[in-house]
Amino acid sequence: MTISRRNFLGASGGMALISASAVSGRAQAAAIPEAATMKESVMQPPLVPTSGPDYQPVVTLNGWTLPWRMNGDWKEFHLVAEPVVREFSPGMVGHLWGYNGQSPGPTIEAVEGDKVRIFVTNKLPEHTTIHWHGQLLPCGMDGVGGLTQPHIRPGKTFVYEFQLQKSGTFMYHPHADEMVQMAMGMMGFFVVHPKDPAFRRVDRDFVFLMAAYDIDPGTYVPKVAEMTDFNMWTWNSRVFPGIDHIVAGKGEKVRIRFGNLTMTNHPIHMHGYDFKVSCTDGGWVPEAAAWPEVTIDCAVGQMRAFDFVADKPGDWAIHCHKSHHTMNAMGHDVRNFIGVDKKEFAKKVRKLVPDYMPMGTAGMADMGEMEMPLPDNTLPMMTGFAQFGAVEMGGMFSVVKVREGLASGDYKDPGWFKHPEGTVAFEWKGEPKKAERKPPAAFDKTKTAEFTVVKPGKKSPHGNH
Numbered sequence: 042m043t044i045s046r047r048n049f050l051g052a053s054g055g056m057a058l059i060s061a062s063a064v065s066g067r068a069q070a071a072a073i074p075e076a077a078t079m080k081e082s083v084m085q086p087p088l089v090p091t092s093g094p095d096y097q098p099v100v101t102l103n104g105w106t107l108p109w110r111m112n113g114d115w116k117e118f119h120l121v122a123e124p125v126v127r128e129f130s131p132g133m134v135g136h137l138w139g140y141n142g143q144s145p146g147p148t149i150e151a152v153e154g155d156k157v158r159i160f161v162t163n164k165l166p167e168h169t170t171i172h173w174h175g176q177l178l179p180c181g182m183d184g185v186g187g188l189t190q191p192h193i194r195p196g197k198t199f200v201y202e203f204q205l206q207k208s209g210t211f212m213y214h215p216h217a218d219e220m221v222q223m224a225m226g227m228m229g230f231f232v233v234h235p236k237d238p239a240f241r242r243v244d245r246d247f248v249f250l251m252a253a254y255d256i257d258p259g260t261y262v263p264k265v266a267e268m269t270d271f272n273m274w275t276w277n278s279r280v281f282p283g284i285d286h287i288v289a290g291k292g293e294k295v296r297i298r299f300g301n302l303t304m305t306n307h308p309i310h311m312h313g314y315d316f317k318v319s320c321t322d323g324g325w326v327p328e329a330a331a332w333p334e335v336t337i338d339c340a341v342g343q344m345r346a347f348d349f350v351a352d353k354p355g356d357w358a359i360h361c362h363k364s365h366h367t368m369n370a371m372g373h374d375v376r377n378f379i380g381v382d383k384k385e386f387a388k389k390v391r392k393l394v395p396d397y398m399p400m401g402t403a404g405m406a407d408m409g410e411m412e413m414p415l416p417d418n419t420l421p422m423m424t425g426f427a428q429f430g431a432v433e434m435g436g437m438f439s440v441v442k443v444r445e446g447l448a449s450g451d452y453k454d455p456g457w458f459k460h461p462e463g464t465v466a467f468e469w470k471g472e473p474k475k476a477e478r479k480p481p482a483a484f485d486k487t488k489t490a491e492f493t494v495v496k497p498g499k500k501s502p503h504g505n506h
């Protein structure tokens with residue numbers, strides 16, 4: 042047999058014949074790389090490249106990067122589409138569909154110019170495909186079932202092959218029975234690192250995908266026909282307080298990348314910093330063209346990455362700014378009882394229902410501290426505690442923890458921030474005696490005369506507001 046030019050381009054050395062047959066879909070079982078699988082929903086350490094150009098590998102919140110093997114000059118990956126059980130946060134799991142044991146699937150990382158060969162095995166009860174969102178590739182590798190390829194039937198394995206044209210921030214998801222398969226959690230991140238290791242390089246690089254689920258309290262399977270009324274707003278199919286914290290050392294360059302596969306936009310807001318969009322799923326934003334933000338809206342089907350220098354230590358909140366998206370399962374037909382006196386009413390109800398609690402007459406903050414009996418497999422609507430009390434959040438919320446003296450590559454949770462004395466908001470307890478007075482670090486004593494305390498009921502010296 043002669044090695045044709047096509048075979049030679051398809052692979053090199055002793056593997057040429059095997060990979061040539063893999064290309065044509067007649068791969069022997071032995072030719073398919075082993076499909077790694079993940080049982081844990083905790084962040085796995087970054088997968089540092091052992092060959093090829095150097096790059097800073099990403100960290101997937103509550104996730105992992107798919108191992109690959111080199112076969113000649115092809116980087117080979119193996120994704121398995123299959124039913125998975127994903128923990129959303131301790132106390133609740135979803136029966137989802139995903140890849141290689143988890144939803145989302147493992148992050149794929151490779152380098153600009155790499156030739157990638159991705160084996161996709163379908164272990165779902167129905168057919169599927171994979172679309173490589175944002176990648177520039179031959180049309181027949183685009184993964185649109187019926188349009189660019191036949192569907193991958195249950196039990197079958199297909200091969201996708203393309204060369205990575207550019208670095209950037211991409212994702213993968215099915216383009217077959219999309220409404221069902223994405224509502225069930227099928228998606229994954231795809232990061233292509235620049236060939237030049239110095240290009241837009243950062244010290245830490247975090248990724249997550251946003252997905253929304255509608256899972257009735259006490260049940261396990263998302264309602265796939267839901268279009269607007271979701272109750273689980275997730276980052277990497279996790280909700281607060283189950284979402285990994287984003288840990289960085291003081292002074293490090295940090296990138297956070299995210300993509301949106303829900304049915305609505307998510308304005309992602311990070312406290313304590315301003316920052317710029319450095320990359321979209323269309324490519325890198327030239328530094329001179331980026332404008333500052335503190336909230337980056339990510340529309341449906343979009344991806345955004347932003348960069349900042351972690352120069353301000355602290356526990357900084359990062360969350361979707363739609364306040365319903367930082368809640369777990371909730372009823373949206375709750376009436377507003379703020380200001381209503383339910384005391385007399387409650388007495389009467391307690392004669393019939395002894396453990397009745399009136400709620401919401403002063404807002405709903407008390408729900409953050411309440412331990413109420415919940416149906417099986419349900420999370421409280423708002424929950425989570427930090428060093429000062431209940432955080433009263435759920436859904437798309439996490440904490441960026443910037444610390445001094447963190448070793449590079451240390452992603453362990455450093456605990457809660459130790460605030461320097463005098464830098465935490467405090468309760469006003471009247472004018473302290475001179476000797477007791479501890480002004481906040483940045484407090485300017487020369488300005489104290491400008492502050493006047495107005496007693497309730499009295500008119501402000503600047504008029505009535």
Ligand SMILES: [Cu+2]
Pocket residue numbers: 274306307308361362363366437
């Ligand atoms: Cu949102």
